[in-house]
Amino acid sequence: MRKIMPADYAWENDWQEEIYTVTFVRGLDERETLRRFGVVDDDIHPADGEEAMERVEETDGCCDMVLVTRAGDWTIAFEYSGWEGTRPETLRELTRDGGEAVSVMRHDYAASHDFEHAVDGRIRTAFRPQTPQERWGTHPDALNEDMRELGLEPEPDEEYVSGSVPAALALASRVSGVLFTPALLDGPLLGGIITDAVPDDPREGDPLPL
Known part of the structure; x- marks a missing residue:
């Protein structure tokens, strides 16, 4: 099978979406x-990008709607804005009991994109694509070989790597075997608004919740 490369995501450089997250989920x-994103059953319904963009406007750019579709053995979850x-708590919920998920966030305004790979309730490898030398998780070096091939050098000469989102998406595709394209969002889709999100973990030093 041909290895997916950043060139397979060349369209992303010209895409109008400046903030989004795509999450590949295996086993659900x-x-x-x-449900594990926090959408209750009564709110799950057929949805499309137009409805999601209306929700982006309603929430002043901090959208809480998730759209999902199927691609092979994986479910693709997409969030406009x-x-x-990307939340560790959500990824833990998505992957508990032997599951797997990999997510990529593009956020041009925060100037901090994100890559997360989780397996069986734990973050395995995570990093910000623009600074791939700063990795964390239970196996922070597990994807180093693929990262090098994709231009995400684990120990780059430059402190900051530009144009890294296509490479991060290609890395997610190598993990999942699924190539994400905007055409997947043409439907049919299910979606809903997150009203029951997984609670944040207590910060270090915070009292445990009752």
Whole structure:
């Protein structure tokens, strides 16, 4: 099988979406993926990008809506102007009991994109694509070989790597075997608004919740 490369995501450089998160989820169907994102059953419904963009406007650019579709053995969750799929708490919920998920966030305004790979309730490898030398997780070096091939040098000469989102998406595709394209968002899709998100973990030093 041909290895996916950043060139397979060349379209991303010209895409109008400046903030989004795509999460590839193995082991869950579309409805269960939405539930674990925090969408309650009564709110799961057929949805499309137009509805999501209306929600972006309603939430002043901090969208809480998730759209899902199926691609092979994986469910693809997409958030316009959202980033729930990057939260460790959400990834833990998506991957508990032997699951797997990999997410990529593009956020041009925060200037801090994000890559997260989680397996069985734990973050395995995570980093910000523009600074791939700063990695964390239970296996921070597990993807180093692929990262090098994709131009995400684990120990780059430059402190900051520009144009790194296509490479991060290609890395997610190598993990999942699924090539994400905007055409996947043409439908049919299910979606819903997150109203029951996984609670944040207590910060270090905070009292444990009752």
